[in-house]
Amino acid sequence: MNDFLYLYRGGQWSNRTPEQMQTTMQKWMAWMKELGDKGHIKDMGHPLEQQGKVVKAHKSVTDGPFAEAKDLIGGYTLVQARDLAQAAELTAGCPIFENGGFVEVRPIMKTGM
Amino acid sequence: MVAALTRVFGVHNLALAEDVVQDAFCRAMEVWKFRGVPENPSAWLMATAKHRAIDVLRRERTARTFAPELGRLLESEWTLVPAVEELFGTAAVKDDLLRMMFSCCNPRLNDDAQVALVLHILCGFGVSEVAAAFLDTEAATQKRISRAKKILAGSKRLFDLADADFARRLSAVHRALYLLFNEGYHGASSESVMQVELCQEAMRLTGLLLERESTATPATFALAALMSLHAARLPGRINASGRLQTLLDQDRSQWDTALIAEGQRLLERSATGSELSEYHVEAAIAAAHARAARVELTNWAQIVALYDKLAVLRPSPIVALNRAIAIAQYQGPERGLDELHAIADLDRFARYPFYFAALADLELRCGRRDAARQHFGEALTRARNPMEREFFEQRIRACEA
Numbered sequence: 001m002n003d004f005l006y007l008y009r010g011g012q013w014s015n016r017t018p019e020q021m022q023t024t025m026q027k028w029m030a031w032m033k034e035l036g037d038k039g040h041i042k043d044m045g046h047p048l049e050q051q052g053k054v055v056k057a058h059k060s061v062t063d064g065p066f067a068e069a070k071d072l073i074g075g076y077t078l079v080q081a082r083d084l085a086q087a088a089e090l091t092a093g094c095p096i097f098e099n100g101g102f103v104e105v106r107p108i109m110k111t112g113m
Numbered sequence: 114m115v116a117a118l119t120r121v122f123g124v125h126n127l128a129l130a131e132d133v134v135q136d137a138f139c140r141a142m143e144v145w146k147f148r149g150v151p152e153n154p155s156a157w158l159m160a161t162a163k164h165r166a167i168d169v170l171r172r173e174r175t176a177r178t179f180a181p182e183l184g185r186l187l188e189s190e191w192t193l194v195p196a197v198e199e200l201f202g203t204a205a206v207k208d209d210l211l212r213m214m215f216s217c218c219n220p221r222l223n224d225d226a227q228v229a230l231v232l233h234i235l236c237g238f239g240v241s242e243v244a245a246a247f248l249d250t251e252a253a254t255q256k257r258i259s260r261a262k263k264i265l266a267g268s269k270r271l272f273d274l275a276d277a278d279f280a281r282r283l284s285a286v287h288r289a290l291y292l293l294f295n296e297g298y299h300g301a302s303s304e305s306v307m308q309v310e311l312c313q314e315a316m317r318l319t320g321l322l323l324e325r326e327s328t329a330t331p332a333t334f335a336l337a338a339l340m341s342l343h344a345a346r347l348p349g350r351i352n353a354s355g356r357l358q359t360l361l362d363q364d365r366s367q368w369d370t371a372l373i374a375e376g377q378r379l380l381e382r383s384a385t386g387s388e389l390s391e392y393h394v395e396a397a398i399a400a401a402h403a404r405a406a407r408v409e410l411t412n413w414a415q416i417v418a419l420y421d422k423l424a425v426l427r428p429s430p431i432v433a434l435n436r437a438i439a440i441a442q443y444q445g446p447e448r449g450l451d452e453l454h455a456i457a458d459l460d461r462f463a464r465y466p467f468y469f470a471a472l473a474d475l476e477l478r479c480g481r482r483d484a485a486r487q488h489f490g491e492a493l494t495r496a497r498n499p500m501e502r503e504f505f506e507q508r509i510r511a512c513e514a
Contacts, residue, residue: 032189032192036184047191
């Protein structure tokens with residue numbers, strides 16, 4: 001098994017009614033739970049707020065800019081899969097697709113000699 | 114509420130669950146003081162407890178392990194809130210109550226401790242109320258409850274209703290609920306209001322067992338029938354002047370006919386399968402009494418036969434005592450006295466007044482007033498509350514009249 005990082009990008013997160021939020025959370029839970037039951041979750045990670053700060057060298061701290069809203073990272077999860085192909089397949093059913101977002105799947109680099 | 118929170122936090126964090134409930138109540142008092150009691154106070158409390166639970170889970174995510182069977186669902190913000198929402202849903206809460214009930218009836222705890230835990234955790238009785246129910250001191254009850262909680266917390270997770278030990282544990286649950294009901298019905302506590310409440314709690318929890326297929330066994334139906342049939346007689350046990358009435362002297366028109374009908378229905382439903390539990394027999398005895406509109410119409414032959422059966426299923430001095438009383442009704446007081454004298458284990462009655470009261474009654478019916486008077490005197494010294502005391506004093510006066 002190899003480790004992969006799911007970066008949930010884009011998708012409409014705010015401006016929704018509490019009921020819609022709740023339905024979405026339920027869907028995330030169901031999806032995560034299924035993935036976990038199949039033994040693919042290493043760390044569920046967390047969703048991220050849209051605001052934050054960008055820190056660059058020389059202590060330059062700004063409130064942005066981040067990537068464009070459509071690419072903004074909305075959360076992350078650490079998963080385990082046989083290979084990149086399987087890791088990509090496992091994103092099927094992820095609720096982010098319903099909100100116009102997408103999942104970036106990145107293998108964790110194995111450093112070491 | 115404690116049950117639901119314990120399911121979320123894990124049994125080993127029972128104390129934390131209680132703190133959160135306590136906290137919710139304190140908040141409620143503060144808020145309600147200013148804004149008045151909301152329309153649905155229990156829902157308000159539940160929601161407050163839920164939010165506090167989520168706070169705690171977030172804050173202590175790394176410091177504690179919570180319910181192991183929930184795995185990672187509580188660790189991530191992806192799933193934390195929906196998972197807790199689900200656990201606080203009505204169906205889930207009922208499930209948690211059952212699981213908590215089964216957890217409290219841990220074989221490592223004795224009967225008294227099990228019943229005390231059920232009262233404290235599932236019925237929300239405070240330590241002083243539990244102490245009052247058992248006629249025990251607060252300090253002793255406190256000690257018993259905290260010792261029991263420690264054992265419970267050591268079991269790590271709530272009892273799994275799919276466990277292989279389920280059947281055995283279910284009979285422990287039956288036993289605890291039966292004792293809880295009896296404590297209310299025959300118990301020594303002097304406050305009658307409290308007694309009725311104990312009976313109601315036992316019936317409520319038994320009702321929960323009936324709602325779930327795996328726990329709604331014939332024995333559960335029989336236990337529920339038994340409780341309904343006995344509870345139906347509660348209004349007749351105390352007469353208009355607040356005096357205790359024996360079954361034979363009760364005004365039967367005061368019996369609750371709806372509860373009797375419910376008890377009969379439950380008893381019929383219990384008659385499936387091959388299992389004949391002690392609760393079946395006891396319920397059948399209660400039903401035989403309930404069927405007799407007047408005491409003369411009682412089918413004593415049937416009742417004696419049922420007591421014979423019960424004495425085999427659950428031999429005890431109390432069963433023997435009741436059997437002797439039934440025999441006295443069926444075959445005369447002399448035969449009843451023979452049976453009373455033949456009971457083994459008489460020292461078990463050292464502190465129980467009704468054995469002596471039975472002796473006295475039968476002596477009186479044989480016309481031996483002095484012997485009767487003496488036995489009522491012995492019962493009087495063992496009376497456990499003012500109502501019993503007054504009852505025996507009145508009987509003594511009757512002997513002298």
